[in-house]
Amino acid sequence: MTRPETVTFRATTENGEVVDNPAGDAIRALMDGLDTTDNTFVIIEPIEDDPSWYMVISLRHGDTFEVERRDLARQEHELADQAGRASVAEAAATWIAQRRTPRQHWERAAVESLDEAGRRIEAWLRTNAPVTFTSLGSPAAAEEVAAVARRLESEFPPDLTAWLLRHGGARGGQGLPLPRGFVLLGAQEMAAYTERRRKLDADAGDPEQDWYWPRECVGLAANAMSADALLVDCTPGAGFGRLGTHDAVFGIEFDVASDLCAPSIGALLTEVADCLEQGGHFREGFPSWDDHPERPAVLDGRLIWRTDEP
Template identity: 30%
Template structure:
């Protein structure tokens, strides 16, 4: 429940000035509380008793004898020890000690508060820049040679490799946690996209789906016999694709964002087509190691390599390419980041430029 509300809190408290104001308010409250707790009750401090004036000469009860000097150190009756002048330095030291303890406690409390506030800000509200988020989670991806040789058997025209790649999984579904750093990095890019869509393409913004369930993702992984990369899972846990509404759904370049069920069903359908004329790993037609994440409605798909985790496309004629518009995209997080950059800056990603018509986002092809 708390985890589900954090994205809303982050969007609400997105301004650094608002966070600083909240931190200042909390600091003031803590300082006042510490001062009140450390303040001694009235009259608790040791007060210096005024020196008792000597009794008037000849007054009743006086031991002084007229015509006789009073011995040094002797005092009036009832005060054989003389005046309490020696108590004054001790009382002053006690007052100073209490003040030092009081203000020392305030300083320590402020230091603890500063460090705690900074830690909370980094953990909850930080929008850290993660230049290589695709390397965060899970064991390092195998090299191109080892990954291709171990994950995809050699192909021939009979389609044997496609059958191996597309063999349904037999594992029991198991929910895997996403690295928190990956989640923060992906959510940061989604916040940028969401803010831009809300301000410039509200119809498309309304088509963003609620989060997918982690259990649903685990079931799809088990049925496909694949593992979704961490940044893809984090994205689906933010938005489970887009709800198509008269062509106004979210498109990344020319591809409609797909939900978990569509990903699984499209993977099964493409696996049923076979390998065709594939001549090697990632060369030629469809491979079962690919995860379709977007579709343009004409038989072309945006895909993520489940092993190398980079983003590519498969065409309606069976070709596969991992350069989108002449640009290599190393991860799904990088795809989101490039999309957010293009939206905010009005730029391009490869050969595509975002345009808005009637509150709906679309992409146009830029000719060089």
């Protein structure tokens, strides 16, 4: 039987359930059907004699999954634990889109993911934390975002641009608080912060050192309690758009199981939206978060992230 030309990739679970061309919601549905006995994983791969890429999502326990991604053409292989069904499914759909569609289609998917997460966060803040909602920042003009990208000599990922177009302009407060003390920056703050961090490391010396700030990265969020930063990788290629952390002592980390690292801004904000709506711990089940779990709370109309410690 000849396969329809419109079917380009397929998801298959261990117990034989098959879905052609699954989008994020279909991947999520397949994940919901996994268990730890006889239906432990779903594999997604193109319909080719010798598949050029594949992804395997395996249930570990609860809401934690082991995600393996391999792209033979790009010589990439990643294996990491990830928590949060919605964010894992959304990140999977974005990763697959980068390999099966033209770039403009992937960009559209990334922006749609970011905008949906942004709408959910805004709705929750408007109802539950109105002071934070009013401090998110006005939309930045497209010309301003383009000017900041040129100033930093960087190509911005589409979801970074989309966030700045939502809340990258002037603001009346600190912006959106994230777990671990991070706060998202506006467009002009991002430019000034990135330039300052680049200069500090350039003045300090050796770019081969682990702590050196990569010139291809742009600061996305600053930490109110330390010199740590959340950054966006603007390097063309497979890592374009991923989020990493910069620690002045331990350097750069892009492991998605660590701190606030994520495949994209949209994936991270989807996790934040899930946590706000569900009220649980952020990234519950991640080993790096088990010692100091944080959950959203509201104080005087402001969103804060609170640990369960006395």
